[in-house]
Amino acid sequence: MPTPHLMLFDLYTGGHHGQYIRQLVEYWGANDLPGRLDVVVPAPFLKRHPDVQQIAEAHAEAGVRCVPITEPVVLRSEGARALVHNDREHGRLLRKYVGQLRPSHCVCMYFDHIQLSLALDLRFSFPLQLSGIYFRPSFHYRTFSASTGEVKDRLKQLRKRLLLSAALRNRHFTHLFCLDPYVVPYVKARHRHVETVALPDGVTPRPALLSRSEMHTRWGVAADRRVALFFGSIAARKGIHQTLDALRLLSPEHQQRLCLVLVGAVNDAEKERVDEDLQRLRRETTVQVVVDGRFVEEEEIQGIMQGADLVLLPYQRHIGSSGVLVRAALASVPVLGSDYGLVGEHLRRRKLGLPVDATSPPALASGLRHWLTHPDRFPFEAQEARRFARENTAERFAETLFHHVTGAIQQTTR
DSSP, rough: OOOEEEEEEOOOSSSSSHHHEEEHHHHHHHHSSSSSSEEEEEEHHHHHHHHHHHHHHGGGGEEEEEEEEEEEOOEEEHHHHHHHHHHHHHHHHHHHEEEEHOOOOEEETTGGHHHHHHHTTTOOOSOOOOEEEOOOOOGGGSSSOOOOOHHHHHHHHHHHHHHHHHHTTTTTEEEEEEEEEGGHHHHHHHHHHHHEOOOOBBBOOOOOOHHHHHHHHHTTTTTOOEEEEEEEBBBBGGGGHHHHHHHHHSSSHHHEEEEEEEOOOOGGHHHHHHHHHHHHHHHHHEEEEEESSOOOOHHHHHHHHTTTTEEEEEOOSSOOHHHHHHHHHHHHHHHHHESSSSHHHHHTTTTOOEEEEEHHHHHHHHHHHHHHOOOOGOOOOOHHHHHHHTTBBBBHHHHHHHHHHHHHHHHOOO
């Protein structure tokens, strides 16, 4: 039987991309999976994530290697033209490196931006299976309880459904991995020729380096205050401005009982406005504000989560999953977050906290009042949160993907 040869393909360098590839490389090497694993990423990816290169080299005997894309990768910012350009760029480079390496199976780590090429002209002359991780399905959001049903949303969902259908008809495509488990039945019912799999959102459980009291000491939290944590990118799309506006709507009594901790980098384009909002908050309220704007290492994150009494996820109509939600569940900390999309549905179904209209500062302020006044009545179940966290570990993420992909490779190579 020929040796299975798997290729991971990703053109993005930031955010979760390094995290997921690292988890797959670690799992492959630790479990000594049969065959070869090529990680095809832009050269800047390996500079930004040197740990991935180091882990691959440590597992070279297990058949792992990184293959850098040395030519410039030109990806544009959001917009209709940018989406088409980025899809074509993904298709161009995928065609090139699959042709050079000739793997048995290639996993497109960001399926969302390869769909157009799959639908149009991406074909290979040798036996190849393709699969992909679908991050941002949203056409099923209309079935969620917080769906707005706006015309522009319905048109966008129609476009997504048509593009997905065309992409999944590609003769090489075999497996669609979805980080949103609620979309899986929808896709399965309409595309039976492709195996659709719910993929855990992998987070590596790590022990907290500092205890809750030690984190409070580091932050200088007053003894009579409760900590609401805003973690990650401090940006408009994450709801920072609505959050700061909401705090000004609280009564002086509630403000006096609250400490807001911001951990993460501020988007350069928004730094001036965020600074102005923070200065205004300090002038007009008695809320204690702690800002930690540095890059936080992976090993620190769990201690930060456990130092919080509440995690804020006021994403602005965010599509897709949230690693912060998994980390909060792992720390058994309730969440006040957006009622929209997958995050809102997880909060409701899994009882991880309170979903509200995060675009509305009054709605966020109402949620904060509820938490400050009646913490024992806040909709959070610690046991269910721990179950949710166990379902979304790095090991389960990698195990699920490789179980389906390597099994498919073995079937075709017999």
